[in-house]
Amino acid sequence: MKRHSINITAQCAFDGPKGRCQRKTTTTHPYCAQHTQTVLGVRVAPSKIKGAGLGLYAVRPFKKGEHVVEYRGEKLTQKEYDAKYADDAMGSYGISLSARYVLDAGKTSSGVARYVCDYHGSHSKPNTEYVNIDNRIWVVAIRDIKAGEEFYSDYGEDMHKAMGLK
Ligand SMILES: [Zn+2]
Secondary structure, eight states: OOOOOBOOOEEOOOEETTEEOOOEESSSTTSOHHHIIIIISEEEEEOSSTTOOEEEEESSOBOTTOEEEEEOOEEEEHHHHHHHHGGGGGGSSEEESSSSEEEEOOBGGGOGGGGOEESTTTTSOOOEEEEEETTEEEEEESSOBOTTOBOEEOOOHHHHHHTTOO
């Protein structure tokens, strides 16, 4: 499956008592890999699913119902999104916000929620779901999650078809 991804390098957003973190990130925006762990409680590493690329893991326990990370991206209309990706829109980092709008997380700077993999091929059930809260999409834990577990979600039927899954 084709993934449309644009790598962006930025300075870590963490600003502590000793000043702004000087480390840079290309994958874990807005924080460097270390601050992603200490601030958000998650880390990006190769998925346990073969061929899935990077995945997102818990570095601390999460409770059922807890908001794990926000799914961020560029807000496009369905029309704009379809035009941007033409034939293989389903292979992109888009998530429907409503019938009209799509969040496009195609830039690495969109944040780490984009790394949550679909559960197919994981030998596990999804442990998160996407929840729309006032037009912001959150990855929410649907059961208690232990430190070290990979997050999986259910991308939904349309995406499964596009990915060639049943
Ligand atoms: Zn940092």
